[in-house]
Amino acid sequence: MNTRDERISFDVIVVGAGLAGPAAAMVAARAGLNVALIERGQKPGGKNYFGGAIYTHAIEELIPDFMNRRPPFERPVTEAGFWFLSEDGLTRMTVQGGKLANQPADAYTTLRASFDLWWTEQAQKEGVFLIPKTTVVDFIREADGQVIGVKTDRPQGDIYAPVVIICEGVNNLLTQKLGLIEHDLEPAHLALGVKQVISLPPETINARFGLPDNDHGLAVSVLGDVSLGLPGMGFVYTNSKTLSVGLGVMLSTLAEYKLKPYEVLQRYLQHPVIAPLVAGGQLLEYGGHLIPEGGYRDMPKLYTGGALVAGDAAAMVNALHWEGTNMAIIAGKLAGETAIEAHGRGDFSSKVMVGYEERLKESFILPDLKQYRGFSHFLDTHPEFMGTYPAFLNDALGDFFSAYGRPKMQLFKGMLGSLTGRRSLPRAAGDIISMGRAVLGW
Amino acid sequence: MFHALVAVKQVPDTTNIRIDSETGNLVREGVPAIMNPYDAHALAEAVRWKQQLGGKVTVLSMGPNSFISTLREAVELGADRGVLLTDRKFAGADTLATSYVLAETIKAIHEQDPIHLIFFGKQAIDGDTAQVGPGVAVRLGLPIVTYAVKIREVNLEEGRAVIERKTERWTEVVETSLPVLLTCEKEIAEIPFAPLPDLIRSLRYDPEMWTMEGPCNFELDQVGVKGSPTIVYKMGTPPLPQPGEQINTRESGIEEAVKFAFDKANKAGIVKLILGGAR
Amino acid sequence: MTIRRFWVFIEQEEGKVHPVSWELLGVARMLASQVAEEAAATGDDVVVEGVLLGENVEHIAQEALYYGADRVYLFDDPVLAYYRNCPYYQTLSAVSKKYGPEVFLIGATTLGRDLAGAVATSLHTGLTADCTALEMGEVKGSQKRLLLATRPAFGGNIMATILCRNERPQMSSVRPRVFPMPERNPDAKGEIVREEVEATEESAMACVLEFIHSKGESVNIEYADVIVSGGRGLGTPEGLKLLQELADELGGVVGASRPLIDSGWISYAHQVGQSGRTVRPKLYIAAGISGALQHKVGMQNSDFIIAINSDPNAPIFDVADVGIVGDLYQVIPEMLKQIRALKEATA
Numbered sequence A: 001m002n003t004r005d006e007r008i009s010f011d012v013i014v015v016g017a018g019l020a021g022p023a024a025a026m027v028a029a030r031a032g033l034n035v036a037l038i039e040r041g042q043k044p045g046g047k048n049y050f051g052g053a054i055y056t057h058a059i060e061e062l063i064p065d066f067m068n069r070r071p072p073f074e075r076p077v078t079e080a081g082f083w084f085l086s087e088d089g090l091t092r093m094t095v096q097g098g099k100l101a102n103q104p105a106d107a108y109t110t111l112r113a114s115f116d117l118w119w120t121e122q123a124q125k126e127g128v129f130l131i132p133k134t135t136v137v138d139f140i141r142e143a144d145g146q147v148i149g150v151k152t153d154r155p156q157g158d159i160y161a162p163v164v165i166i167c168e169g170v171n172n173l174l175t176q177k178l179g180l181i182e183h184d185l186e187p188a189h190l191a192l193g194v195k196q197v198i199s200l201p202p203e204t205i206n207a208r209f210g211l212p213d214n215d216h217g218l219a220v221s222v223l224g225d226v227s228l229g230l231p232g233m234g235f236v237y238t239n240s241k242t243l244s245v246g247l248g249v250m251l252s253t254l255a256e257y258k259l260k261p262y263e264v265l266q267r268y269l270q271h272p273v274i275a276p277l278v279a280g281g282q283l284l285e286y287g288g289h290l291i292p293e294g295g296y297r298d299m300p301k302l303y304t305g306g307a308l309v310a311g312d313a314a315a316m317v318n319a320l321h322w323e324g325t326n327m328a329i330i331a332g333k334l335a336g337e338t339a340i341e342a343h344g345r346g347d348f349s350s351k352v353m354v355g356y357e358e359r360l361k362e363s364f365i366l367p368d369l370k371q372y373r374g375f376s377h378f379l380d381t382h383p384e385f386m387g388t389y390p391a392f393l394n395d396a397l398g399d400f401f402s403a404y405g406r407p408k409m410q411l412f413k414g415m416l417g418s419l420t421g422r423r424s425l426p427r428a429a430g431d432i433i434s435m436g437r438a439v440l441g442w
Numbered sequence B: 001m002f003h004a005l006v007a008v009k010q011v012p013d014t015t016n017i018r019i020d021s022e023t024g025n026l027v028r029e030g031v032p033a034i035m036n037p038y039d040a041h042a043l044a045e046a047v048r049w050k051q052q053l054g055g056k057v058t059v060l061s062m063g064p065n066s067f068i069s070t071l072r073e074a075v076e077l078g079a080d081r082g083v084l085l086t087d088r089k090f091a092g093a094d095t096l097a098t099s100y101v102l103a104e105t106i107k108a109i110h111e112q113d114p115i116h117l118i119f120f121g122k123q124a125i126d127g128d129t130a131q132v133g134p135g136v137a138v139r140l141g142l143p144i145v146t147y148a149v150k151i152r153e154v155n156l157e158e159g160r161a162v163i164e165r166k167t168e169r170w171t172e173v174v175e176t177s178l179p180v181l182l183t184c185e186k187e188i189a190e191i192p193f194a195p196l197p198d199l200i201r202s203l204r205y206d207p208e209m210w211t212m213e214g215p216c217n218f219e220l221d222q223v224g225v226k227g228s229p230t231i232v233y234k235m236g237t238p239p240l241p242q243p244g245e246q247i248n249t250r251e252s253g254i255e256e257a258v259k260f261a262f263d264k265a266n267k268a269g270i271v272k273l274i275l276g277g278a279r
Numbered sequence C: 001m002t003i004r005r006f007w008v009f010i011e012q013e014e015g016k017v018h019p020v021s022w023e024l025l026g027v028a029r030m031l032a033s034q035v036a037e038e039a040a041a042t043g044d045d046v047v048v049e050g051v052l053l054g055e056n057v058e059h060i061a062q063e064a065l066y067y068g069a070d071r072v073y074l075f076d077d078p079v080l081a082y083y084r085n086c087p088y089y090q091t092l093s094a095v096s097k098k099y100g101p102e103v104f105l106i107g108a109t110t111l112g113r114d115l116a117g118a119v120a121t122s123l124h125t126g127l128t129a130d131c132t133a134l135e136m137g138e139v140k141g142s143q144k145r146l147l148l149a150t151r152p153a154f155g156g157n158i159m160a161t162i163l164c165r166n167e168r169p170q171m172s173s174v175r176p177r178v179f180p181m182p183e184r185n186p187d188a189k190g191e192i193v194r195e196e197v198e199a200t201e202e203s204a205m206a207c208v209l210e211f212i213h214s215k216g217e218s219v220n221i222e223y224a225d226v227i228v229s230g231g232r233g234l235g236t237p238e239g240l241k242l243l244q245e246l247a248d249e250l251g252g253v254v255g256a257s258r259p260l261i262d263s264g265w266i267s268y269a270h271q272v273g274q275s276g277r278t279v280r281p282k283l284y285i286a287a288g289i290s291g292a293l294q295h296k297v298g299m300q301n302s303d304f305i306i307a308i309n310s311d312p313n314a315p316i317f318d319v320a321d322v323g324i325v326g327d328l329y330q331v332i333p334e335m336l337k338q339i340r341a342l343k344e345a346t347a
């Protein structure tokens, strides 16, 4: 329908107002480029889900004075770490103080509906033009494959730009359409994160989690008997007036055990350790979202002529640390910088786009992803890891701190027996080595 | 030239509303504000007639600045002009004061540019009162057709329209003179998916802001709290339902279990409904 | 001495009264009794009066006396033969100005809601729509008791009590079936006052060319009073016939949980829940539905919920007023039996 002169065109199109998208758009607009940010939702963030906590180092890199702009943070994370659950017990390993006492904090718990909105507003302040309620369905390409714009689901819906930055999140349909990745992500590399937001009075939250006041918050990963010994990782985040409680389970596990995600979550919430934490709360939201835990192994090609991919769409997630937001933001920034360079040079071909990958290599993103590349594979191949060790830890510590009126040597033998009864010593040693490989990238 | 006016209100999406269990107050946080759905359907019908007859569609709303987004949405759906009545003095209006402000404004717009059809929603889903439309019609001395489900005919030369309205009993085919005020059911028209150029125009559109200062001359004692005979005396949450009771047919037998259920229903006043069924 | 008038609009179409009119006469009587003491102290009279508009409807005026009106103002004229907003509201405003009622109640029917807003605006008074509770209560700063009108707001999440301090009449529209039907007393005596009709055909501004009586209604489960819903527990699409039978008997419609839509047994218009319709009928019967969160959020605000499920731990029982643990294929036929017996007994 559009004739050439009434074409809708911009310098840069960014697809997806999650975390990566507004970052890319903001950076490009700051350099004076005319940027369209296209979001399929009614509003940015409306349907976006995560745990979670947002890391300020990434935000600060784009907006040094971010604290003055009143970001809708819930609570600073002043205590973080792991909880190990057995069938009926809990061992906590968390830290407070030190770096976690920084002001502003390194991480804040957040809810996406409000954060993404604020984040996008910061981009709009730089002149980014937000186009909501519009889904990008395909690309407009030259004969040689060079991307020159996008097609949306609206009538007369073509938009042109020499650079398109794809920040579509984990459902990487567009990335696939461009042929940057050949296939859907494998179920064994995709976790389904499900969570509930449960409202409780702030005083109750403080009391239950041992927080002195509303300016302290907790973020923990929960390992072990999260949901009947399934390989998966739970989490608990304290927000101002709510808790975000949920877990991630590999899709392959759900299929294998024929479980419905909601049931798995229900069981988690009924765990004797978790249940009292959420007791009496009012369920505000329930939702699920995929997490591309495959990381490095699942990364698509990151660029092509006229287009770049950032964030979850490029599988930029560190599954062990629940880090995805910061990678998305920084990758978005680097994509934005690459778009600026391309406009500067007037060259939008792969020759310039490859600079994006170079930038990622120099940042923490590609090195981290490379180091952790074996982690999800490790979890997938060591399902017992979640069941065995946390339970052992609970038993062992339980024994250690009980007075039995027996010689202590017996106690230690018993503890060892409790481990070897679960797992032979050589296999335990093997587990430790594979774990180390997965995390440290040995 | 054909000119339709649509009154649109912004409302919280009541399907998403939550009540703070502590304070019993409405939690507005995170509750999306939307265009009152009935108004959106009415607007869609107005735009359909514009496309058929040529001419234009003006939308009108009274409310705070945040209503601008709703007027933009109206432009996205095909409106040409948006007027927002916004002033602190308008705040706290009940339906009587609202109908005053809307009616005066419609008069002023009509003088600039004669109006043929005035569209209202059947009701606003936040208050569900369905009073403002009839109120405006009375103030303007215009015929009103409520629960409109279809406009069969609009004849600008002869100054008449034929409209279908649906009541509990039947559908009426009504002939009226123009201008006429309609309050619309959702069936009146499907909401179209707007073309991208319209969306982009709407995102850049700024509605006209009309206030107490002008262009209309409002009487101070007719607007806002002063012009509202009703006041909200108190608010509360509806009583929580009693935790239900269970009966097991294996223990009680089928007949007893059903009796038990109907007995409870009876006490809750439902049996009348049961008897009234399938009249 | 003044006369404190409690008025009810007697709604009729084609000579048939809407029963809410009688319910409202009962309410008006109750409200009148709440000011009896106060009126006795000041030597005022308290009366309940009806206003009736139509053509050839005197017999209805007589009925109104049996249902508790002390007096009925009757407007009998061809211009009022069928309902039209203009002549009706003009007539009601005029008679209201003439007699100055204190309270004026109108049924919250389609006709009543069309009319009430127009009357209130033309009388420049306050109107509270769709009330579910009414009371004449003492209010600080007012010598006489005022009408406290309570109504649901925000999709029923909040109850608001509204009052109208200075303007008169205090108007309310009231939902049908909220209040009980008063006794009909064929010995009751009262007065029928014939009034002059001023409205003319010219001032009506609209005329109805045709009345179309619709036959098969399309489903509109959002607004149904009774919904009989089925889930995967039905086992086969045949089960829906049984539900339809029960729904027909109750004057309701059939709803469904999502799996039935997914498997193509019934159309999407029937789906209740998060990704379907949110409903709040007066009676919701859930048969063979487990009560997943996404289903519950769509129906938990129903006035009265009966759940039938063979699993005593099904979560649907958490929101049900009555839970029947059992096989729906035994329970529903028994329900049909009892309802039919009940109807026969009252017929």
Ligand SMILES: Cc1cc2nc3c(=O)[nH]c(=O)nc-3n(C[C@H](O)[C@H](O)[C@H](O)COP(=O)(O)OP(=O)(O)OC[C@H]3O[C@@H](n4cnc5c(N)ncnc54)[C@H](O)[C@@H]3O)c2cc1C
Pocket (backbone or CB within 6 Å): A015, A016, A017, A018, A019, A020, A021, A038, A039, A040, A041, A044, A045, A048, A049, A050, A051, A052, A053, A054, A055, A134, A135, A136, A137, A167, A168, A169, A170, A174, A193, A194, A195, A246, A247, A248, A289, A290, A291, A310, A311, A312, A313, A316, A317, A322, A323, A324, A325, A326, A328
């Ligand atoms: C349960 C869970 C817990 C997590 N916890 C944490 C945590 O604690 N800390 C952390 O750092 N990370 C966490 N993550 C990961 C983090 O949420 C993601 O890595 C991050 O959101 C990725 O950002 P993104 O911008 O790439 O994608 P998204 O945030 O998913 O944004 C994509 C956006 O694109 C839009 N979109 C998609 N397709 C189209 C299209 N075709 N047209 C238009 N718009 C489109 C979407 O609507 C969406 O707004 C968690 C994830 C989950 C699921």
Ligand SMILES: Cc1cc2nc3c(=O)[nH]c(=O)nc-3n(C[C@H](O)[C@H](O)[C@H](O)COP(=O)(O)OP(=O)(O)OC[C@H]3O[C@@H](n4cnc5c(N)ncnc54)[C@H](O)[C@@H]3O)c2cc1C
Pocket (backbone or CB within 6 Å): C230, C231, C232, C233, C234, C256, C257, C258, C259, C260, C271, C272, C273, C274, C275, C276, C277, C287, C288, C289, C290, C291, C292, C293, C294, C295, C298, C308, C309, C310, C311, C314, C326, C327, C328, C329
């Ligand atoms: C994003 C999302 C949106 C969704 N939206 C909706 C929605 O809008 N609406 C919706 O309904 N669902 C929705 N669902 C699906 C929902 O999660 C459930 O899967 C669904 O509601 C289950 O339907 P059911 O209760 O009919 O089936 P089941 O859960 O299989 O339950 C069947 C029940 O029937 C009982 N039963 C079996 N035989 C008999 C018998 N002879 N007599 C009595 N009882 C018997 C069983 O005990 C069982 O409790 C949604 C899910 C998601 C993820």
Ligand SMILES: Nc1ncnc2c1ncn2[C@@H]1O[C@H](COP(=O)(O)O)[C@@H](O)[C@H]1O
Pocket (backbone or CB within 6 Å): B007, B008, B009, B036, B038, B039, B060, B061, B062, B063, B095, B098, B102, B119, B120, B121, B122, B123, B124, B125, B127, B128, B129, B130, B131, B132, B133
């Ligand atoms: N503040 C307002 N601004 C514009 N239109 C309104 C306003 N309030 C009500 N309306 C219109 O009146 C109709 C009925 O509203 P209500 O009487 O509040 O149920 C709505 O559907 C709107 O068309």
